[in-house]
Amino acid sequence: MNNIKQFLFAIYIDLALSRQEHVLAGDTTTKDVIVPKISDWQVTVANGLITTENLFVHCKSKEDDLGEQNLRYGDRFSWNFGENMLHSTLFWCYMSKDDVHMNVKVFWDDVILFHRCGWKNCVWTAKNDGIYLWNSATGEDMLMEKWEVGW
Structure with a gap:
């Protein structure tokens, strides 16, 4: 089960780092949704x-x-x-x-x-x-x- 969590986390990080930004509503981008800014x-x-x-x-x-x-x-x-x-x-x-x-x-x-x-x-x-x-x-x-x- 731990390996599955690590695999999913690795995919999440890969998507977050390689994903192109697209503006959603206002100043929010897809990158902000995947890796949200803390502040x-x-x-x-x-x-x-x-x-x-x-x-x-x-x-x-x-x-x-x-x-x-x-x-x-x-x-x-x-x-x-x-x-x-x-x-x-x-x-x-x-x-x-x-x-x-x-x-x-x-x-x-x-x-x-x-x-x-x-x-x-x-x-x-x-x-x-x-x-x-x-x-x-x-x-x-x-x-x-x-x-x-x-x-």
Whole structure:
């Protein structure tokens, strides 16, 4: 019986990976029906530094390198993605300005983070004392991590 389940699961995965997408109703595609998206997310990193400093940002996940960004004051860098079925999606960013830097997780599977992000959009803002997450539940920025001195 176990072999039958494994065989059917293998066929399911093969169909999911090889199937052409066809739009069904609205934005739903056949691929979404076969391998449903757990949820759609957007992460934004913004330069909110009071000075005229540029913010260097390099964000990654295990599968994706989103490249290096140099953000001027007020600039934003955003990306969209669907959380994977294993709930193991993780994005982190290296950020630096002048002689301070940090490595910070900007998305991971956590109900508290999801609540703060309003279940769809995590907005991180670099300020002079550290990185802040916009808490949509309370309507205010929360200091999440302070800058580390040096390189």
